[in-house]
Amino acid sequence: xxxxxxxxxxxxxxxxxxxxxxxxxxxxxxxxxxxxxxxxxxxxxxxxxxxxxxxxxxxxxxxxxxxxxxxxxxxxxxxxxxxxxxxxxxxxxxxxxxxxxxxxxxxxxxxxxxxxxxxxxxxxxxxxxxxxxxxxxxxxxxxxxxxxxxxxxxxxxxxxxxxxxxxxxxxxxxxxxxxxxxxxxxxxxxxxxxxxxxxxxxxxxxxxxxxxxxxxxxxxxxxxxxxxxxxxx
Numbered sequence: 404x405x406x407x408x409x410x411x412x413x414x415x416x417x418x419x420x421x422x423x424x425x426x427x428x429x430x431x432x433x434x435x436x437x438x439x440x441x442x443x444x445x446x447x448x449x450x451x452x453x454x455x456x457x458x459x460x461x462x463x464x465x466x467x468x469x470x471x472x473x474x475x476x477x478x479x480x481x482x483x484x485x486x487x488x489x490x491x492x493x494x495x496x497x498x499x500x501x502x503x504x505x506x507x508x509x510x511x512x513x514x515x516x517x518x519x520x521x522x523x524x525x526x527x528x529x530x531x532x533x534x535x536x537x538x539x540x541x542x543x544x545x546x547x548x549x550x551x552x553x554x555x556x557x558x559x560x561x562x563x564x565x566x567x568x569x570x571x572x573x574x575x576x577x578x579x580x581x582x583x584x585x586x587x588x589x590x591x592x593x594x595x596x597x598x599x600x601x602x603x604x605x606x607x608x609x610x611x612x613x614x615x616x617x618x619x620x621x622x623x624x625x626x627x628x629x630x631x632x633x634x635x636x
Contacts, residue, residue, distance in 0.1 A: 500621020
């Protein structure tokens with residue numbers, strides 16, 4: 404097969420595979436909004452996770468060639484990785500959403516009446532967040548690391564067959580070119596969608612729903628994980 408055809412195929416599939424898979428961008432968009440990340444931080448986290456996502460499948464393909472694994476065996480391993488990644492994304496979304504719901508309920512302000520001996524009567528509003536707690540979470544967060552692990556485990560199924568052909572023939576330069584074409588397209592598509600959407604919603608106010616932003620983030624992350632299982636995205 405001509406290397407130009409492989410590269411064009413890798414570019415096309417990398418773009419389509421990323422765009423139709425909401426798990427490639429929704430977690431970064433909604434977590435960036437929930438945790439009030441800057442555009443630069445959102446972009447860097449997306450970039451690092453995208454690189455781990457692509458490199459995981461490239462290394463698997465190269466190991467498959469080195470150990471003489473058949474294509475169907477590698478695809479079976481990718482399917483297992485996909486199952487694991489989707490369940491981890493669902494579990495992370497549920498756990499994060501539960502934490503966010505608890506935080507939102509504690510952030511709900513309510514009124515107390517106060518009477519004093521001098522006949523003074525007044526009201527004050529307060530919430531049950533701790534003195535150092537913040538609605539958008541602590542600056543130290545494990546969420547980016549959790550996403551990174553999930554994305555490293557997450558497979559790039561279309562990449563494996565495209566790598567196997569030149570690798571089986573020992574054309575390592577072609578393997579590199581195909582990997583770069585697929586990887587760069589995948590990561591750039593992720594970055595454009597994530598940063599573009601984050602830029603559009605960063606100043607959007609959710610009013611009374613603002614205190615439940617983390618719960619909403621967890622729900623959306625869980626749904627993106629479910630979409631992998633239900634629709635095979």
